[in-house]
Amino acid sequence: MSAQAVTIIGLGPMGRTMANVYLDRGYQVTVWNRTASRADELVARGAVLAASAEAAVAANELVILSLTDYDAVYAVLEQAEAALAGRVVVNLSSDTPERARQAAGWLAERGAQHLTGGVQVPPSGLGNPESETFYSGPKDVFEAHREALEVITSADYRGEDPGLAALFYQLQMDMFWTSMLSWLHALAVADAHGISAEELLPYASRTMASLPGFLGFYTPRIDAGEHAGDVDRLAMGVASVDHIVHTTRDAGVDATFPGAVLDVFQRGLTDGYGADSFTSLTKVFRKNAR
Ligand code: NDP
Incomplete structure (x- = not known):
């Protein structure tokens, strides 16, 4: 051999x-x-x-x-x-x-x-x-x-845990598929207005490229269990996502995807995090497993 x-x-x-x-x-x-x-x-x-x-x-x-x-x-x-x-x-x-x-x-x-x-x-x-x-x-x-x-x-x-490689892989795929689906959803709304994927490309790229900055800013706060509403407030996020849902419906596009996002944000409001950062949704995900 x-x-x-x-x-x-x-x-x-x-x-x-x-x-x-x-x-x-x-x-x-x-x-x-x-x-x-x-x-x-x-x-x-x-x-x-x-x-x-x-x-x-x-x-x-x-x-x-x-x-x-x-x-x-x-x-x-x-x-x-x-x-x-x-x-x-x-x-x-x-x-x-x-x-x-x-x-x-x-x-x-x-x-x-x-x-x-x-x-x-x-x-x-x-x-x-x-x-x-x-x-x-x-x-x-x-x-x-x-x-x-x-x-x-x-x-x-x-x-050593045989599950770890699969877990890290699935964490990456969790982010990958939802991010890519958010792009496809935005393309559908854009298309309903006659805007091509090509025309949206620089804007879509800029938004995706901005994400590491947000991750870097919020990561130490999340690890410290801090969700202060000094930079963003969940209540603002609810209004923002609600606008996306309505923009989608007005365009005659399926709103299931932003509707699911709105559902999570609204559960955060119900749990009393309206004045805190949207990062408090990590607590909503942990609490409301379903
Ligand atoms: P495919 O699903 O295209 O091919 C996988 C192979 O699985 C084929 O050779 C197929 O055989 C075989 N297979 C499926 N079911 C059976 C079965 N019941 N009995 C015997 N053989 C079977 O996968 P990919 O090559 O794209 O990917 C392989 C793995 O890598 C997947 O787990 C995927 O999630 C992962 N991966 C893929 C990436 C990609 O970009 N493609 C990127 C990263 C990871 P047959 O030819 O006879 O159908």
């Missing part, structure tokens, strides 16, 4: 690009995918297509999974149980922290180690050391394979 050898299971856009990046770096790459034809170009470049998931796992100590979710992970690994003992399974498939912990336990029962990973870039960012992937799981196992894993992206090791 070569030290410069890796198995990649799952050849969606991410897995295929990872395999290409390893091939570029001279690794021996064994691949397997449910739909075998997705391996064709990789095989033409020198990758070995394993005859089965079990043969792919058996081929190398380091086994990288890039599957849609953990249902797919189990669907594949249950075919490969006999080969799992002694393997390091680096699971770059996204799912919840709890499912990552369960998978680590499931693999431990079969004699394998599990590293959870959360890749923070699309395929175009793979192979770039400026890109990052969260990892968690046994530190010694991570350190033993850090060099090989950093072929994909730089590694940000978050800790």
Whole structure:
């Protein structure tokens, strides 16, 4: 078994690009995918297509999974149980922290180690050391394979708890999807007024680029439990979001998204935070889990 050898299971856009990046770096790459034809170009470049998931796992100590979710992970690994003992399974498939912990336990029962990973870039960012992937799981196992894993992206090791990489990944995705949806929503309202995405682009970019300044300002206050209304007041925020809801409805656009935001703001008012900063909504989120 070569030290410069890796198995990649799952050849969606991410897995295929990872395999290409390893091939570029001279690794021996064994691949397997449910739909075998997705391996064709990789095989033409020198990758070995394993005859089965079990043969792919058996081929190398380091086994990288890039599957849609953990249902797919189990669907594949249950075919490969006999080969799992002694393997390091680096699971770059996204799912919840709890499912990552369960998978680590499931693999431990079969004699394998599990590293959870959360890749923070699309395929175009793979192979770039400026890109990052969260990892968690046994530190010694991570350190033993850090060099090989950093072929994909730089590694940000978050800790021993297998759920941590999934958690940090989901926190990023929480912000990403809601931010991107806010942009799509604004585009729909703009479109209703004949304003194109192109015309809005500089303004949308400026708003998004302003966010780190707000995060930097409010973060120490939030960590200190301070939500003073000296810079903004939640009551002002309620009025502001209410204007967005009405602007949306007047444009004939679905107001579900700003309506949900307004609902959260109004719960903050009900809880008595009207004179405090909108950051007091963190307390509303914690209290009103539903
Ligand atoms: P895809 O969902 O496009 O492909 C994943 C792979 O999962 C395919 O090879 C597919 O096989 C396989 N698969 C799905 N279900 C099963 C199953 N039941 N049994 C066997 N194999 C199955 O994902 P991506 O390549 O886009 O992403 C992989 C992971 O990386 C995902 O968890 C994603 O959330 C995450 N990610 C993706 C990013 C992106 O930009 N694409 C960015 C960061 C993370 P088949 O070819 O046979 O369908």
